[in-house]
Amino acid sequence: MPTKKAGESTSTAANADASTQIGASPPGDNASRFNFHGYADAGFQRNVDGNTKKFELGEIDLFGTERLSPHWTALMELVFETDNQTLVAQVPVNVERLLLQYRGNDFFNADIGSYRTAIGYYSTAYLRGSWLQTAISRPKMFAFEDDGGFLPLHAVGVSLNGRIPSGELNLHYVVEGGSSRNYGNTAGLALNESFNRAINVAIYSQPRAIPGLEIGLSTYHDLFSPAAGFALDRSVWMLHFVYVRGRVEFLNEGMLIGLKDGYLGSGTGLGFYSQLAYRIASSWKPYARVEYLNVYGTGIESTAKARPFEPWKTVYTGGVRYELTDSIALKVELGREADYLRPIYISAAVQLAFTF
Amino acid sequence: MGRTLQLMAVALMAAPTLHYAAEPARTFAAVVHQSNPTHNLRFADLLSLFEGAIREWPNGSGVVLVERDPGSAPFQYLMGRLLNTTPGEYKRRLQNIEYRGETPVSIKILNSDAAACQFVFNVPSSIAVVETGSLASPGCAGIQVLQIDGKLPGEKGYRLK
Numbered sequence: 001m002p003t004k005k006a007g008e009s010t011s012t013a014a015n016a017d018a019s020t021q022i023g024a025s026p027p028g029d030n031a032s033r034f035n036f037h038g039y040a041d042a043g044f045q046r047n048v049d050g051n052t053k054k055f056e057l058g059e060i061d062l063f064g065t066e067r068l069s070p071h072w073t074a075l076m077e078l079v080f081e082t083d084n085q086t087l088v089a090q091v092p093v094n095v096e097r098l099l100l101q102y103r104g105n106d107f108f109n110a111d112i113g114s115y116r117t118a119i120g121y122y123s124t125a126y127l128r129g130s131w132l133q134t135a136i137s138r139p140k141m142f143a144f145e146d147d148g149g150f151l152p153l154h155a156v157g158v159s160l161n162g163r164i165p166s167g168e169l170n171l172h173y174v175v176e177g178g179s180s181r182n183y184g185n186t187a188g189l190a191l192n193e194s195f196n197r198a199i200n201v202a203i204y205s206q207p208r209a210i211p212g213l214e215i216g217l218s219t220y221h222d223l224f225s226p227a228a229g230f231a232l233d234r235s236v237w238m239l240h241f242v243y244v245r246g247r248v249e250f251l252n253e254g255m256l257i258g259l260k261d262g263y264l265g266s267g268t269g270l271g272f273y274s275q276l277a278y279r280i281a282s283s284w285k286p287y288a289r290v291e292y293l294n295v296y297g298t299g300i301e302s303t304a305k306a307r308p309f310e311p312w313k314t315v316y317t318g319g320v321r322y323e324l325t326d327s328i329a330l331k332v333e334l335g336r337e338a339d340y341l342r343p344i345y346i347s348a349a350v351q352l353a354f355t356f
Numbered sequence: 357m358g359r360t361l362q363l364m365a366v367a368l369m370a371a372p373t374l375h376y377a378a379e380p381a382r383t384f385a386a387v388v389h390q391s392n393p394t395h396n397l398r399f400a401d402l403l404s405l406f407e408g409a410i411r412e413w414p415n416g417s418g419v420v421l422v423e424r425d426p427g428s429a430p431f432q433y434l435m436g437r438l439l440n441t442t443p444g445e446y447k448r449r450l451q452n453i454e455y456r457g458e459t460p461v462s463i464k465i466l467n468s469d470a471a472a473c474q475f476v477f478n479v480p481s482s483i484a485v486v487e488t489g490s491l492a493s494p495g496c497a498g499i500q501v502l503q504i505d506g507k508l509p510g511e512k513g514y515r516l517k
Contacts, residue, residue: 035454037451037454037455063454065454105412115457124456125452125456126452132452208400208401208404209398210400211409212409244449246440279442355451
């Protein structure tokens with residue numbers, strides 16, 4: 001074990017400036033380590049949901065990990081959802097993640113507790129913490145469950161993950177089993193929160209020859225109860241192609257979601273988003289994103305009946321991110337959204353996102 | 357008089373450029389502990405190591421990245437040329453790895469090549485990028501210089517420059 005000498009800097013990780021450091025001593029020692037990061041944002045929105053104009057305090061995301069032993073880590077992420085705040089006493093506190101992680105080796109790891117489902121890429125890569133994501137808004141398909149989102153982004157259970165010996169392909173797997181969030185929560189009467197067989201299997205490749213590239217597929221299945229007495233078979237297939245390296249950030253995800261009920265019939269949603277960002281100079285990063293969603297139905301859930309429930313049809317977003325410092329980003333964004341039930345509208349937003 | 361001032365201004369503005377042009381091209385070396393069984397590293401793997409995508413050596417030991425202080429030539433090279441990123445984006449990337457629930461990247465920041473070499477000498481699982489010129493210093497004795505894509509510093513086609 002090296003001793004500290006003159007000339008050494010031991011700033012910690014991701015809190016510090018440029019010189020991000022996590023763990024001054026080499027891994028393998030038994031020292032407990034606590035890492036903390038906070039994320040917050042504030043901004044101004046015009047017409048973001050079609051009819052508002054307001055200054056907004058975004059969400060405050062408190063993320064911490066504590067290494068309990070060489071193989072065990074506790075992870076907690078708490079989110080204060082101040083974005084819909086009307087009264088101070090009404091700010092919801094959301095336990096976003098609470099995990100006991102077993103880090104066996106590269107090939108076998110287990111996360112036990114409340115996790116984010118490995119549905120596609122965005123769900124685990126960015127979802128919260130607006131400073132981490134390039135744009136102000138996240139792709140609409142990743143709207144949260146309690147915000148009208150239809151993807152099961154959270155679950156409580158067990159998630160196993162690791163690398164698959166695959167040489168240059170550098171394959172990884174994720175197998176998750178648990179209960180998804182909000183199961184039965186919208187039922188009103190006859191609330192029935194029970195195991196809803198949320199199973200997700202994901203596989204992705206990070207080819208060694210092309211650092212920054214990730215290609216993956218996930219398939220998720222559960223019983224979804226949007227209202228009392230209903231238990232729909234829900235299946236979600238996601239495909240992603242992502243390249244994040246150097247100046248370039250190129251995110252692409254496609255989704256096929258199916259809801260099936262013996263009486264109602266079935267509904268299918270097909271959507272994708274594609275986001276391209278490119279850093280120019282040292283601090284400017286313009287970005288653009290296209291999103292599309294369409295639904296089809298059979299039986300009682302006919303296409304005509306299903307479409308009014310479709311939250312959006314096409315969304316075009318463009319903006320620029322400017323790094324004020326290594327910890328503060330200023331973002332400006334314009335969007336154009338087309339829905340089935342509302343006329344096309346243009347939105348605008350400015351945001352200061354930071355980490356602490 | 358005005359003409360003289362103009363010439364002086366041009367000369368002053370050109371001075372840093374001329375100085376930079378006269379400076380010999382710097383080359384850099386990736387160094388590891390003598391006992392590290394990796395002797396040759398692919399350029400792509402070196403990028404993945406410093407981007408935090410690879411966090412373990414083939415023998416399973418965790419990689420400790422040794423980086424120089426932000427004002428130094430090796431750090432500037434690492435950010436500007438090797439990773440083609442900025443300190444801010446680099447910070448965001450490393451935080452993102454942790455945020456994804458993955459094992460955090462271990463980084464040690466040192467303010468001289470000699471200190472970086474000494475750290476590598478002491479910590480078997482560490483890797484550093486230092487200036488090739490520093491390898492001859494006593495502080496850098498007893499460590500291993502990695503081949504990058506089969507080439508050592510000074511050989512034709514060597515990529516860390």
